[in-house]
Amino acid sequence: xxxxFTQEADFRQERDxxxxxxxxxxxxxxxxxxxxxxVMYFVVPVALLxxxxxxxxxxYTYNTMDGALSGSAVQRFDNPLAGIGLVGMLLSYALxxxxxxxxxxxxxxxxxxxxxxxxxxxxxxxxRFPMLLLGALAAIIISMLGTFLLIIPGIYLSVALSLIWxxxxxxDAGVGTGISRSMHLLKGHWWSMLGLSIVMxxxxxxxxxxxxxxxxxxVIGKLLHWPFLSSDVLxxxxxxxxxxxxILLYSLLMVAYAFQYFNLVEKKEGLGMRNIIASLxxxxxxxxxxxxxxxxDEGEY
Numbered sequence: 001x002x003x004x005f006t007q008e009a010d011f012r013q014e015r016d017x018x019x020x021x022x023x024x025x026x027x028x029x030x031x032x033x034x035x036x037x038x039v040m041y042f043v044v045p046v047a048l049l050x051x052x053x054x055x056x057x058x059x060y061t062y063n064t065m066d067g068a069l070s071g072s073a074v075q076r077f078d079n080p081l082a083g084i085g086l087v088g089m090l091l092s093y094a095l096x097x098x099x100x101x102x103x104x105x106x107x108x109x110x111x112x113x114x115x116x117x118x119x120x121x122x123x124x125x126x127x128r129f130p131m132l133l134l135g136a137l138a139a140i141i142i143s144m145l146g147t148f149l150l151i152i153p154g155i156y157l158s159v160a161l162s163l164i165w166x167x168x169x170x171x172d173a174g175v176g177t178g179i180s181r182s183m184h185l186l187k188g189h190w191w192s193m194l195g196l197s198i199v200m201x202x203x204x205x206x207x208x209x210x211x212x213x214x215x216x217x218x219v220i221g222k223l224l225h226w227p228f229l230s231s232d233v234l235x236x237x238x239x240x241x242x243x244x245x246x247i248l249l250y251s252l253l254m255v256a257y258a259f260q261y262f263n264l265v266e267k268k269e270g271l272g273m274r275n276i277i278a279s280l281x282x283x284x285x286x287x288x289x290x291x292x293x294x295x296x297d298e299g300e301y
Contacts (some may be wrong), residue, residue, distance in 0.1 A: 003030050003031075003112075004026055004027070004030045005023075005026070005027045005030055005031065005107065006107065006112035007108070007112055008108040008109070011104065011108055011258075011259070011262045012262050012265065012266055012271055013262065013263070013266060014263055014266045014267055015259060015262075015263045017192065017195065017196065020196060020256060020259045020260055020263060021196075021199065021200070021256065023259045024200070024252060024255045024256045024259060025252075027255055027259075028251070028252070028255060031103070031107070034103070034115060034116055034117075035099075035100065035103050035251075037118055038099050038102075038103055038116075038118045038121045038122075039096065039099055039100075039248065039251065041118050041122070042095055042098075042099045042118075042121070042122065042125050043092055043095045043096045043099055043247065043248075044244065044248075046088060046091050046092045046095055047088070047089075047092040047243065047244045047247045047248070048240060048244060049088050050084075050085050050086075050087075050088025050089045050091070050092050050243055050247075051085075051088075051239055051240035051241070051242070051243030051244050052085075052236065052239075052240055053084040053085030053088055054085035054086075054088075054089070054239050054243055055085075055235065055236035055237070055238070055239030055240050055243070056085075056236055057085055058219075058235060058236075058239050059232050059235040059236050059239075062219065062222040062223070062235065063222070063232070085243075089243065089247070090133070090136060091133070092247045093136070093247065093250060094129060094132045094133045094136055094165075095125065095129060096247060096248075096250060096251060096254065097132050097165040097169070097254055098124065098125040098128050098129045098132050098169065099121060099125055100251050100254045100255060100258075101128075101165065101166060101169035101170065101254070101258060102121045102124030102125055102128065102169060103116055103121050104170075104255075104258055105124065105169060105170055106120050106121065106124070124169070128168065128169055131168055131174065131175065132165055132168055132169070134175050135164045135165060135168050135175045135178050135179075136164075136165070138164075138175050138179065139158075139161040139164055139179070142157055142161065142179070143157045143158040143161065146158075156190070159186070159190055159193050159194050159197065160182065160183045160186050160190060160193075161179060161182050161183065162182065162186075162193060162197065162257060163181075163182040163185055163186060163193075163257060163260070163261050163264075164178040164179055164181075164182045165178075165254070165257075166182075166257055166258055166261040167181040167182055167185075167261070170258075170261065185261065185264040185265065185268065186264070189264055189267075192260075193260060196256055196257075196260055197253070200252060200253045200256045201253065203252065204246075204249045204250065204252050204253055207249050207252075208242075208245055208246050208249050210245070211241050211242050211244075211245025211246065211249075212242045212245075214234070214237070214238035214241055214242070215235075215238035215239055215241070215242045217229055217238075218230075218231075218234045218235045218238045218239075219235075221234070222235060
């Protein structure tokens with residue numbers, strides 16, 4: 001059976017809401033093995049460190065609780081590992097974007113029979129990761145400023161900037177160009193993007209419950225002082241599992257955003273259609289096997 005999503009035309013298509021979600025799962029179903037290998041190389045090590053930092057922070061917080069919620073909050077954020085964990089999460093998401101979008105870009109550019117290797121993806125990650133990190137920081141700052149001014153502009157900007165990573169990787173855009181490009185593509189399609197984000201976030205959250213079950217029991221054990229569930233090792237380990245799982249599942253959202261990006265580029269610019277038209281005549285015409293026809297023979301199609 002022929003593998004799906006192996007050429008540029010498979011990606012650059014207009015898709016409705018349901019087709020974008022379907023394409024997301026079809027793509028991951030077809031490419032989970034080579035893409036998963038790349039994610040294991042470039043994302044999981046940093047995600048493990050981020051999970052470790054958050055796990056130690058959570059364990060410290062629950063161990064030092066005296067019942068005063070305000071005091072526990074201060075203790076939580078006074079712990080320097082909390083900042084390390086949050087920074088690690090941001091780095092992990094930027095690395096995941098560079099890896100997933102780098103893989104898709106290579107899959108579009110290379111012949112269908114040629115596999116995408118971690119070495120090839122690694123070169124894109126090394127080249128694009130710093131710019132993606134800056135783009136994420138810029139988007140966060142802009143959205144926070146919009147929220148401080150008024151909540152609604154903050155929500156609008158957070159959605160309008162959600163394609164910044166796709167534009168940065170697929171178009172080699174800088175931070176400023178990525179911001180303006182994302183807002184241009186989503187102009188007139190803001191509600192569609194919001195709906196896609198909500199639906200995919202719900203799916204990711206439901207799947208993420210599998211990775212959070214152990215952490216839920218660990219928290220309950222800490223709060224109720226159950227000896228068999230209040231282990232520090234269990235708390236840290238469950239936080240690592242939950243953090244790494246949430247990062248890996250976020251690839252669903254990123255792939256959905258990629259198909260939204262291709263969909264909007266096709267709607268606004270018709271790039272995929274122009275590529276198809278440009279390729280006409282570049283391949284040899286099919287050879288007709290039957291040289292003679294009967295009067296009522298319509299020939300071969």
